Amino acid sequence: MGGYAGQILYVNLTSGAIEKKPLDMDFARKHIGGLGFGATIYLDLIKNHPVDFDPLSELNPFVLMTGPLTGMKMNGVARWTVCSKSPLTGFYGDSNVGGFFGAQLKFAGYDGIVITGKAAVPSYLYINDDIVEIRTAEPYWGKDVYTVTDALKEDLKEGQKSGQALVIGPAGERMVKFASIINNKGHAAGRTGMGAVWGSKQLKAIYVNGTGKIKIAKPEALDELRAELKELYADSIGIMALHSAGTATHMDVGIIGGDIPIKNWQQTEWDDIDDIGPTVIEEKIFAGHKTCFGCGVACKKSAEVKEGPFQMEKGPGPEYETIATFGSMCLNSNIESIAKANEICNRYGMDTITCGSTIAFAIECFENGLITEKDTDGLRLTWGNSDAIVKMTEKIGKQEGFGAILSLGSAKAADHIGGIARDFLTTVKGLEAPMHDPRSAHGYGLAYAVSPRGACHEASLTFEAEGGLIFIPEIPELSADLPEGSEDRAQLNVACQDYGMFFSNCAIFCNLGGSPLNATQAIDMVNHVTGFDYTLDEILKIGRRLWYLKRGLTNLFGARAKDDRLPNRLMTVLEAGPTEGSVPDMDRMLAEFYELRGFNAEGVPEKQILESVGLPELAGLLHL
Ligand code: SF4
Known part of the structure; x- marks a missing residue:
């Protein structure tokens, strides 16, 4: 097999226990990576406790996971994910980020890190291949992200080689509800306040230095795919624009x-x-x-x-x-x-x-x-x-x-x-909406409303699909011409969620750098790297199961149908501009979506739906 580093690191900051557990390949096949691993492990850690714990208490675990492609030298696969209960919303929270940390973690031999408990004093986690230690962060506490990033790299470098630092700033230490965790000064796991979770655990940073390599299961096949994609990327106007001026x-x-608020x-x-x-x-x-x-x-x-x-x-x-x-x-x-x-x-x-x-x-x-x-x-x-x-x-x-x-x-x-x-x-479930107006594309409205973490334009790919930034010919809903208005947006969202769980959440393609790929190319890439033989049907089934898992986690933390609504500000009819007179028909889209997803009137997936997708334990927790 290839792609995976083969171990997950478990760190208990209260007891100081550090354990390296081998990655089970059946688990990997079933969950792919990223939030597929993260949300599953997170549920496992909280399922035996009352779920009304404070996100800033030591009862809240924090899970960081890479994907099978993280660390490959290819466009748009540098990403990794974090998840926990959000201090900002009180519901399930996650964030998806690029940079260099994920690759370095895999070179050190770990697919992810699970952090529990709370350190007695400000601490950081030091990882240098096999050496893993919890160290005092007293010299770094109170200092900003740029200062600590530079200091850790300088203080801990081996010869000329520095590792990667993942750091919270003073906002995280003070548990600002939307504090982020930052790699290399600018790659932020920003949404839902994961930096405050670190602050509550007195965890200032993770420093990782890795010297290993990630095996590729089928290198020749991957080289062929790389050659095919070279032309695709060279001809992509979207990629040229991203390179030239960025987002x-x-x-x-x-x-x-009329997309810009x-x-x-x-x-x-x-x-x-x-x-x-x-x-x-x-x-x-x-x-x-x-x-x-x-x-x-x-x-x-x-x-x-x-x-x-x-x-x-x-x-x-x-x-x-x-x-x-x-x-x-x-x-x-x-x-x-x-x-x-x-x-x-x-x-x-x-x-x-x-x-x-x-x-x-x-x-x-x-x-x-x-x-x-x-x-x-x-x-x-x-x-x-x-x-x-x-x-x-x-x-x-x-x-x-x-x-x-x-x-x-x-x-x-x-x-x-x-x-x-x-x-x-402008919040949904307490999370401020991103900068894309659902009055310009009604499907965004449904995506914001039902997203497990609150208003989110990234996890489900609805923004990319309805905005015309991706074209997935293998999936009818992601390649059809959409009618104006709110029609067919429920079907679009379901398809985007299932495929998006595979693409953006588990394999962890970058929605920008991965945008030229069709489903066949994306799945082939995962198969060539890992040695698995996923089909489109299988990855959509996995995506569907894991989408219900994230939704179920947010339901476990109390989200109900009343939380699946857009704020009045986003539903106000504008009297001028490109979106004049246009508002999403939320009642229609939500009714269609609830039916397609098998939700009850409270916005909770029915027990038999959860059981049928392979989540009987979650079904038991949600339907006592
Ligand atoms: S496209 Fe941009 S954000 Fe995505 S992996 Fe490449 S550099 Fe990072």
């Missing part, structure tokens, strides 16, 4: 169809949009191309601001989602300030989508008199006030003054502010 390229494309989702047109688009980025802040391990797409961009109030040293630049949350959402047309806010989020370790969206929400509260300068420590939180936006970002990272309220995320901040603040929310 910021969507600022030019998304505005045409503006002024906290109140409009889809804005005269200043070009000031934060790829051309201005190139002129003002671009400082070079970057990539993830083994990926020739190199969609990551560095940024630098040489002078002025938002001066920042060369480092990871803002992605599309960050440009939209700190830019168009706040009517902020100052691209240098967006780069600075991004740097602050990276240094403190915070999710830029939740952070920027929460600031846009606060600006609307300020505009409506729900909060004043007295509440905001003298900051005039007004639309487009780039100085105040950047200062508030730092206050959130420090949990200073009003920043402490916003560090709870917008939903809990709205409860604190009161009045009509909840009208300005």
Whole structure:
């Protein structure tokens, strides 16, 4: 067999016990990798306890898993996943990230790490091939992500070779509800607050150095596939755009169809949009191309601001989602300030989508008199006030003054502010929606509503399929022409979820770098690397089972049908712009989806459905 490192590391921070368990190949075949491993192991760890535990207590396990392709030198396969109970939402949470950590972990000999308990003192996990130790993090605690990343690499390097550091910042230490975990300063496991889980465990970092190699089961077949894909990638306009301008390229494309939220989702047109688009980025802040391990797409961009109030040293630049949350959402047309806010989020370790969206929400509260300068420590939180936006970002990272309220995320901040603040929310299950407007593509609305982790555009591939970024001819729903409106979106979402569980969650292809692949090529790649003989039918069955597993975990933590709704703000009819008059028909899509998925009226999968897909234990837990 190939692809897998062959061991999973179990670390109990309370007892200090470290155990290396061999990866069972039957388990690998049945779950593929990534969140297939992660969610299954997570359920196993919590199933015998009451499920109402605090996500920030030592009862909450944290699971990090790579996929069978992580560590291969190929486009779009550098990714790895994390999952736990989310401190932001209280439901199941996960995040999917690229960079270099996953590859290095596999070179050290591990497919994943399971962390339980809580360290008595600030600690970090040191992994150097076979050597695994829990060490004190006292010298690093309180320091920001950039400082600790550099320090760990310098302090622990062997000769000239440094390993990879995965780090939380001061926001994670303080358990900011949307704290992230960051590799190489800019590759963030951002969504759902996994950094706060680390903070609660007093886990500052994982440092890993690996010198091993990952075996490829069928190297000749993989080489042939690589040669075939070379041409495909060279001819792909989407890949060229990603290489040239990164995800910021969507600022030019998304505005045409009304996909980019503006002024906290109140409009889809804005005269200043070009000031934060790829051309201005190139002129003002671009400082070079970057990539993830083994990926020739190199969609990551560095940024630098040489002078002025938002001066920042060369480092990871803002992605599309960050440009939209700190830019168009706040009517902020100052691209240098967006780069600075991004740097602050990276240094403190915070999710830029939740952070920027929460600031846009606060600006609307300020505009409506729900909060004043007295509440905001003298900051005039007004639309487009780039100085105040950047200062508030730092206050959130420090949990200073009003920043402490916003560090709870917008939903809990709205409860604190009161009045009509909840009208300005853009959350589903407590997670702020990503920067793609369901009024421009109704299937996104259903994807946000029923996603296990809350409003999410990545895990299910609905964004890519309905947005025309992928074409999967082997799956009818992912290659058919869609009618306008909300028709057929339930079927689309089901197909996207089943295939997306294989593609984005378990094999862990990057939705960007893997976008040119059809299903045959993606499955062939997994088969050539692992030596398995998956068919499309089998991977869709596995994807279906694991989608129900994630959904069931969120149901176990209390999510019900009332949580499968879009906030009013996303359902408000716009009177101008490309999406004028368009709102998703949520009642219709949800009714069709519930029927297709076999949910009861409470939004819980029926017992016989869970049993039929191979989840009898979960069925027992959900239907006592
Ligand atoms: S396409 Fe971009 S995000 Fe995806 S693996 Fe390549 S460099 Fe990383």
